Amino acid sequence: QLLKNILTDSELVITVEENTSIGGIGSIMCEIVVDNEITTKLKRVSLEDKQEFCFGSRDWLIENGGIKKENIVDIIRNFHNG
Known part of the structure; x- marks a missing residue:
């Protein structure tokens, strides 16, 4: 119910x-x-749904998965303005 209220409001x-x-x-x-x-x-921002054959730290995942702060800011701006 809480999520429904957040989405509705x-x-x-x-x-x-x-x-x-x-x-x-x-x-x-x-x-x-x-x-x-x-x-x-x-709008959902997440890693791509694909199989990765690489591994690394959390920082590596964020950088290479396209979810670093700068990318998220761009996605939000484009979505809000678009």
């Missing part, structure tokens, strides 16, 4: 995850929006 909601969006908080938010016919704009 917000004009724009952006979720950011350090994993793929499948099964994460972004997916949950999308289900709530669709199931309740909420008109809030919703």
Whole structure:
């Protein structure tokens, strides 16, 4: 109910995850929006859903996964203005 209230009362909601969006908080938010016919704009920011054959630290993941701070700021600006 809390997430539904947040989505209903917000004009724009952006979720950011350090994993793929499948099964994460972004997916949950999308289900709530669709199931309740909420008109809030919703944007999910997460790692791509692809198999990686590399590994590294959390910092490496953020840098190479496209979810570093600068990328997130650009995504938010483009989504809000677009």
